[in-house]
Amino acid sequence: MKKQVRKAVIPAAGLGTRFLPATKALAKEMLPIVDKPTIQFIVEEALASGIEDILVVTGKSKRSIEDHFDSNFELEHNLKEKGKTELLKLVDESTGIRLHFIRQSHPRGLGDAVLQAKAFVGNEPFVVLLGDDLMDINGTNHPLTKQLIEDYEATHASTIAVMPVPHEEVSSYGVIAPQGEGVNGLYSVDTFVEKPKPEDAPSDLAIIGRYLLTPEIFAILENQKPGAGNEIQLTDAIDTLNKTQRVFAREFKGNRYDVGDKFGYMKTSIEYGLNHPQTKDDLKNYIIQLGKDLDSKTKKAD
Ligand code: G1P
Numbered sequence: 001m002k003k004q005v006r007k008a009v010i011p012a013a014g015l016g017t018r019f020l021p022a023t024k025a026l027a028k029e030m031l032p033i034v035d036k037p038t039i040q041f042i043v044e045e046a047l048a049s050g051i052e053d054i055l056v057v058t059g060k061s062k063r064s065i066e067d068h069f070d071s072n073f074e075l076e077h078n079l080k081e082k083g084k085t086e087l088l089k090l091v092d093e094s095t096g097i098r099l100h101f102i103r104q105s106h107p108r109g110l111g112d113a114v115l116q117a118k119a120f121v122g123n124e125p126f127v128v129l130l131g132d133d134l135m136d137i138n139g140t141n142h143p144l145t146k147q148l149i150e151d152y153e154a155t156h157a158s159t160i161a162v163m164p165v166p167h168e169e170v171s172s173y174g175v176i177a178p179q180g181e182g183v184n185g186l187y188s189v190d191t192f193v194e195k196p197k198p199e200d201a202p203s204d205l206a207i208i209g210r211y212l213l214t215p216e217i218f219a220i221l222e223n224q225k226p227g228a229g230n231e232i233q234l235t236d237a238i239d240t241l242n243k244t245q246r247v248f249a250r251e252f253k254g255n256r257y258d259v260g261d262k263f264g265y266m267k268t269s270i271e272y273g274l275n276h277p278q279t280k281d282d283l284k285n286y287i288i289q290l291g292k293d294l295d296s297k298t299k300k301a302d
Contacts, residue, residue: 109231132260
């Protein structure tokens with residue numbers, strides 16, 4: 001019987017080593033894009049997709065995530081007294097959400113992080129949203145997560161979001177071997193492979209951090225042996241699931257922002273800054289001027 005998709009899992013237990021030393025005491029999910037922590041974009045995408053309950057799988061140095069989504073009486077009182085209603089509204093946006101937290105005490109990989117959600121999810125289909133991938137500028141018009149839920153409503157099957165990436169980058173991703181061309185962006189899949197070498201990759205369609213999974217994934221994860229990087233890989237469990245029930249891949253056609261590494265994070269900050277009402281004009285002028293300065297420096301050097 002088809003069940004409604006109401007629950008989301010956000011794995012946020014990673015050590016954030018790519019952003020050290022910033023992430024020594026601060027959760028990488030709290031690094032802001034202009035003025036909003038990356039995890040808030042993820043939570044907003046889940047809510048805009050109709051999700052009611054969200055479990056965040058956290059680890060060490062992640063308390064700031066819980067604080068962020070909690071109310072802050074002192075701050076709210078202070079803003080109210082000063083009549084700063086606009087700021088108060090922004091602070092309010094991150095509270096009153098049905099968020100739950102669980103700790104993954106030993107980070108053993110993404111598959112193990114998702115396994116921590118077993119009791120929370122129960123016997124329902126659910127979505128997983130990875131914090132390193134932001135989809136579209138505000139993720140609200142037709143979020144990718146909502147698309148996956150609609151796919152599930154049509155097929156009753158697990159569906160994993162993918163998109164083409166440059167061939168030399170496939171080894172940073174889970175990659176699918178699609179069966180044929182796909183129908184309206186929905187593919188049947190032969191195999192799911194985690195971080196293949198470019199020469200071994202079955203395609204350039206990479207898994208991009210949004211998953212709709214049926215609860216049968218948990219029994220597989222419980223027995224999953226470590227794979228790539230000696231970690232329990234979600235992709236390996238999905239490959240096994242695909243052998244007993246259909247798992248589809250949905251090609252995402254929108255913009256994806258990879259905030260998981262330094263350059264991706266900087267590019268995202270600039271693009272979001274160019275859309276933010278308080279920064280867009282100044283930033284645009286600054287970039288134009290910077291381009292001119294760099295141009296004349298290169299000319300002088302030639
Ligand atoms: C994880 C997944 C990988 C996926 C990627 C998307 O890898 O294991 O299959 O393609 O997220 O961002 P990670 O980036 O955590 O190494």
